[in-house]
Amino acid sequence: MSSYRRALSGDWYTDPVVFADEMDRIFARTWQLVGHVGQLAEPGDYLTASVGDQGVAVTRLADGSLHAMYNVCQHRGHELLTDDVGHTSSLTCPYHAWNYDLDGRLLHARGESVGEICVPSVRLDTLGGFLWVNLDDDAASLSDTVPDIEDELLAVAPSAAGRTLTHRRTHLVSANWKLAVENYNECYHCPNVHKSFTKGVVSPGSYRIAGRGQAIRHSAEAPASTGYSLAEGGQPYESFFVFPVSSIQCYPGEVLNTFRWVPLAVDRTLLIREWWFDSDTPTAEQHEIIDLDWRTTVSEDFSILDSVQRGLRSRGYVPGPLIERPDGVATVHSEDAVPHLHDLVRAALGR
Ligand code: FES
Ligand SMILES: [Fe+2]
Numbered sequence: 001m002s003s004y005r006r007a008l009s010g011d012w013y014t015d016p017v018v019f020a021d022e023m024d025r026i027f028a029r030t031w032q033l034v035g036h037v038g039q040l041a042e043p044g045d046y047l048t049a050s051v052g053d054q055g056v057a058v059t060r061l062a063d064g065s066l067h068a069m070y071n072v073c074q075h076r077g078h079e080l081l082t083d084d085v086g087h088t089s090s091l092t093c094p095y096h097a098w099n100y101d102l103d104g105r106l107l108h109a110r111g112e113s114v115g116e117i118c119v120p121s122v123r124l125d126t127l128g129g130f131l132w133v134n135l136d137d138d139a140a141s142l143s144d145t146v147p148d149i150e151d152e153l154l155a156v157a158p159s160a161a162g163r164t165l166t167h168r169r170t171h172l173v174s175a176n177w178k179l180a181v182e183n184y185n186e187c188y189h190c191p192n193v194h195k196s197f198t199k200g201v202v203s204p205g206s207y208r209i210a211g212r213g214q215a216i217r218h219s220a221e222a223p224a225s226t227g228y229s230l231a232e233g234g235q236p237y238e239s240f241f242v243f244p245v246s247s248i249q250c251y252p253g254e255v256l257n258t259f260r261w262v263p264l265a266v267d268r269t270l271l272i273r274e275w276w277f278d279s280d281t282p283t284a285e286q287h288e289i290i291d292l293d294w295r296t297t298v299s300e301d302f303s304i305l306d307s308v309q310r311g312l313r314s315r316g317y318v319p320g321p322l323i324e325r326p327d328g329v330a331t332v333h334s335e336d337a338v339p340h341l342h343d344l345v346r347a348a349l350g351r
Pocket of ligand 2: 297
């Protein structure tokens with residue numbers, strides 16, 4: 001058994017040159033989740049998000065359409081919008097008060113005639129009501145990039161497009177973004193690290209993770225009997241990861257949440273966990289589900305990620321063998337999606 005593929009060497013996770021390359025060749029060229037149409041119900045509603053190291057804004061225009069653009073004033077570069085979400089009839093830069101229409105067209109420059117100026121727009125698409133942007137005008141469409149994902153999501157969560165943001169939690173990990181998404185896309189660590197997850201939310205023996213191009217699909221059956229309310233109803237668990245840093249999860253009972261990972265530095269990643277129900281305030285039961293998830297499955301990974309980042313700086317680390325199954329579909333006893341992610345990163349960087 002000498003045919004194992006190997007983990008990536010530490011410099012992939014610690015070298016700022018690799019990180020800068022990833023900003024150009026991965027984050028400026030891929031589709032990334034930024035929110036949901038439910039957050040932009042009315043003309044004038046807006047949200048802001050980070051796409052790699054770039055700030056973007058999505059607005060609902062007066063004609064009802066959606067518009068995405070860089071979140072930057074075309075005078076001397078202040079961010080136009082500074083809140084995560086909000087409502088406004090026009091955008092006034094906080095620095096010198098230049099004023100823009102919701103589509104980024106400059107309306108007034110404090111009475112000066114400075115000519116036609118417009119904030120550069122970026123591509124926007126939706127998938128099951130979720131909003132995605134891509135900074136690359138030449139990239140394939142979202143549906144060509146991850147075919148079938150929208151249909152598969154709507155099959156398990158038919159009401160997905162009608163949801164809105166109910167709750168958001170964030171956490172800063174001291175680890176490279178790839179460690180966070182590798183960890184998310186393997187359940188080889190689940191039996192050891194996530195006792196409550198493997199005891200309650202899903203049936204561990206049924207957990208499968210399969211790479212499919214830019215998507216990685218997770219699925220599991222709910223356990224037959226459990227005290228954990230998420231699993232009631234016997235519906236399966238499905239997750240839809242889209243390379244590089246977005247994922248939508250559907251739990252039994254059409255409970256929907258998402259992960260977004262924002263790469264802040266080579267060894268710093270912001271984790272954003274959001275829950276999507278039909279109201280912006282969670283019920284007591286929803287709050288319990290959100291809290292239990294955060295205290296167990298999500299938090300259990302934080303110290304793991306920080307430790308692996310330290311380990312990858314070790315002069316004593318030699319990249320180890322990755323455990324794969326013959327059919328390439330991971331169970332809780334293999335990590336097949338990890339080399340799949342490595343293939344995507346290598347292809348994007350040409351290394
Ligand atoms: S930077 Fe925005 S008005 Fe000057
Ligand atoms: Fe985990």
